[in-house]
Amino acid sequence: MKQPAPDNAATVMAFTVNGRDVSLSVRADITLAELLRDQLALTGTKIGCGSGECGACTVIVDGAAVPACITPALLVQGADIQTVEGLAIEDALHPLQRAFIDNGAFQCGFCTAGMLMSATALLKQNPHPSEADIRMALQGNICRCTGYVQILKAVQEAAR
Numbered sequence: 478m479k480q481p482a483p484d485n486a487a488t489v490m491a492f493t494v495n496g497r498d499v500s501l502s503v504r505a506d507i508t509l510a511e512l513l514r515d516q517l518a519l520t521g522t523k524i525g526c527g528s529g530e531c532g533a534c535t536v537i538v539d540g541a542a543v544p545a546c547i548t549p550a551l552l553v554q555g556a557d558i559q560t561v562e563g564l565a566i567e568d569a570l571h572p573l574q575r576a577f578i579d580n581g582a583f584q585c586g587f588c589t590a591g592m593l594m595s596a597t598a599l600l601k602q603n604p605h606p607s608e609a610d611i612r613m614a615l616q617g618n619i620c621r622c623t624g625y626v627q628i629l630k631a632v633q634e635a636a637r
């Protein structure tokens with residue numbers, strides 16, 4: 478007979494998401510992407526490959542862009558997390574979001590949240606990136622339909 482999961486399989490964790498304090502019980506076997514999507518309903522973070530290769534799930538943890546699909550949820554205890562839902566302030570789009578629209582930098586949009594979060598982390602660390610800096614920052618983000626020229630232009634425009 479299958480044994481029920483022991484109570485200690487879950488840990489109460491506290492962290493912030495998009496500036497909001499969060500405290501909740503988290504199972505030891507889930508990823509940060511699952512925590513965000515399934516427990517916090519922040520479904521802007523997408524899961525593509527699920528193995529750290531496409532960048533669709535990228536979020537910012539303590540200032541660094543990380544692939545949430547391979548980040549154990551338990552690792553974010555006490556962390557400051559930013560997701561794509563935290564970019565716009567009320568109805569005002571973040572400059573990167575505006576630039577992605579203005580430059581046609583997405584089609585299906587599946588990669589877009591991850592692109593935006595990688596670019597956000599870059600611009601926070603380096604407000605005046607070179608083209609090479611942008612390419613380096615986005616190298617882990619794969620887009621299957623738009624191509625990369627418009628995305629590059631959008632990040633350059635947002636930086637300006």
Ligand code: FES
Pocket residue numbers: 523524525526527528529530531532533534535544545546547
């Ligand atoms: S879904 Fe996380 S890197 Fe592809």
Ligand code: FES
Pocket residue numbers: 582583584585586587588589619620621622623
């Ligand atoms: S816009 Fe479709 S994968 Fe990038």
